[in-house]
Amino acid sequence: MSQPPSVRQPIPVGKYFLERGRISEQQLELALKHRAEFGLKLGQSLVELGFVTESEMVEALRYQARFPCIHLTSGIIDLHVARKLGEEVSRRLRALGLNQFAGHTTIALQDPSDDEALEELAHILATRIFPVYAEPSVIAKNIELVFGGGKTTKSAKPAARAAAPSAPKAAEPARTAPVEKAAGDGEAVPDERAVVERVRTLLQDAFTQGVDVIHLEARRDGMSVRFRHDGALREHSRLPSAWARQAIACLRALAKLDAAEDERAREGSIPFTFRNEPLELRVVLTPSLHGESVVLHVLRGQGPRRQLRDLGLDGSQQAQLEEALSARGGLVLVSGPAGSGCTNTLHAMLAHLVAPDRKLVALEERIAFEHEGVLQVARERGAGGLASAARTLLRQDPDVLLLGEIDGRETAQVAVEAARSGTIVLSKLRASGAFEALTSLRHLGLEPYLLADALRCVVAQRLVRRVCHECKAPIVPDELLRARLGSPKDGAAFFEGEGCAACNGTGHRGRLALFEVLSVTPGLRHELEKGAEREALAQAARASGFTTLREQGLRQARQGLTTLHEVLAATARP
Numbered sequence: 001m002s003q004p005p006s007v008r009q010p011i012p013v014g015k016y017f018l019e020r021g022r023i024s025e026q027q028l029e030l031a032l033k034h035r036a037e038f039g040l041k042l043g044q045s046l047v048e049l050g051f052v053t054e055s056e057m058v059e060a061l062r063y064q065a066r067f068p069c070i071h072l073t074s075g076i077i078d079l080h081v082a083r084k085l086g087e088e089v090s091r092r093l094r095a096l097g098l099n100q101f102a103g104h105t106t107i108a109l110q111d112p113s114d115d116e117a118l119e120e121l122a123h124i125l126a127t128r129i130f131p132v133y134a135e136p137s138v139i140a141k142n143i144e145l146v147f148g149g150g151k152t153t154k155s156a157k158p159a160a161r162a163a164a165p166s167a168p169k170a171a172e173p174a175r176t177a178p179v180e181k182a183a184g185d186g187e188a189v190p191d192e193r194a195v196v197e198r199v200r201t202l203l204q205d206a207f208t209q210g211v212d213v214i215h216l217e218a219r220r221d222g223m224s225v226r227f228r229h230d231g232a233l234r235e236h237s238r239l240p241s242a243w244a245r246q247a248i249a250c251l252r253a254l255a256k257l258d259a260a261e262d263e264r265a266r267e268g269s270i271p272f273t274f275r276n277e278p279l280e281l282r283v284v285l286t287p288s289l290h291g292e293s294v295v296l297h298v299l300r301g302q303g304p305r306r307q308l309r310d311l312g313l314d315g316s317q318q319a320q321l322e323e324a325l326s327a328r329g330g331l332v333l334v335s336g337p338a339g340s341g342c343t344n345t346l347h348a349m350l351a352h353l354v355a356p357d358r359k360l361v362a363l364e365e366r367i368a369f370e371h372e373g374v375l376q377v378a379r380e381r382g383a384g385g386l387a388s389a390a391r392t393l394l395r396q397d398p399d400v401l402l403l404g405e406i407d408g409r410e411t412a413q414v415a416v417e418a419a420r421s422g423t424i425v426l427s428k429l430r431a432s433g434a435f436e437a438l439t440s441l442r443h444l445g446l447e448p449y450l451l452a453d454a455l456r457c458v459v460a461q462r463l464v465r466r467v468c469h470e471c472k473a474p475i476v477p478d479e480l481l482r483a484r485l486g487s488p489k490d491g492a493a494f495f496e497g498e499g500c501a502a503c504n505g506t507g508h509r510g511r512l513a514l515f516e517v518l519s520v521t522p523g524l525r526h527e528l529e530k531g532a533e534r535e536a537l538a539q540a541a542r543a544s545g546f547t548t549l550r551e552q553g554l555r556q557a558r559q560g561l562t563t564l565h566e567v568l569a570a571t572a573r574p
């Protein structure tokens, strides 16, 4: 291959290594993915993944002759120029000012093609920039030399580049100038990289599979890694004990938690971008018999089911809910056990109500989803509680108040008062179904007439696992199952997944929500005012077409979307 003109595009880095048999197609593909995920250049990504060394990268760039590649030694650094650029900028852009000459500043960068960085540098120094390439570890080492050690290296984009190899270095406060040891031959400490790579792969697996919770549990013989996915827990892999400590140190560093044994340093969060979707890992560390265990909750800020119509309500349920939300004021409740998707529904309702002519406020223990146009407040733990915080927020005169949860008599009272005085109040109540929610509210001491006046609608819900589309097969339910489900129609086809590669042998893939929507119709309101018992309430609800969770579940099972066993398990009531 002849040397093409210098205007050629930078893609040949991958080709260069491929042609030399230095990397495989598969490695290139991995590196391209890694690059996209962490916003890197291909070269950086190949080095980070350990597929090529920094010095091989220098060779490749030399070959390409796109930028001068220099052998950076402290002797060629003009300290005056380096300091002019400043420590913060140097560390952030991983750039080091070398010298100034004829209106140009020579700057060593690990990525001399980064136009944004070059523009910023030109702006700061008010000169033209002459970018040169130097090995990242050598730049880092010299940044330490110029600006002094004692500080751990900061990543330019800690969020996006979370599990990059620079992370665990920050996790080891004992090493004041971590790069120094690694520098020289351009090789990082191998096992450290391996651990980071392992953590990165693990997180990537979890994100790709849409896992909700990652459990890292310290065991006598190492660390077990388990994923909770669609409600079910399964083992992903195991880490040797020696790796476990480093993996935790890496996660601590990413969550910016002190390594000190400090109670306050047990919870944190790591922001991520995965396939252009912002997500957050909420980290909870717990000391246990065999060492520290970690739980990572994956929070997807821009969840796919954000609109009412995407929740899985049937046509009539959605219409009832929309009607309840269109009223001026009133209480709309979502109920279900933990992990049944209530928060998602609550926020879909909030999103439905966002409008420029409405004032919306949301009060939660933790902000689950962010909304444009909503004043969102996180309640501090133990600081007066939800009720008093809600009272304060109501002084803002909101049209809509999202109250994270009705957790006691006081919040119930605030919610009802606000709903009766013209605010639409959306809240959550831990109860197994719509009627059970009514009973709970009564047990909290609400007067029946107040409740009847405030309440517009109760939505109860459950999540069931979907049948895997790839391996689903018809089944004939046995008599016992039929009997337990209240004998669904004879001859109806039902389905189960047989287990395949697509569903990791579970027969399930994804989840869907079952709903019951109880609208407070005039008939039901009348019964509520009287303080009627469940039977009478149910009868009034039936009269206006109310369907139960179980009925909804059977409907979905008949359509082959879920299994009878799932429906049975999800809708069994105490």
Ligand SMILES: [Zn+2]
Residues within 6 Å of the ligand: 468, 469, 470, 471, 472, 497, 498, 499, 500, 501, 502, 503, 504, 505, 506, 507, 508
């Ligand atoms: Zn399958």
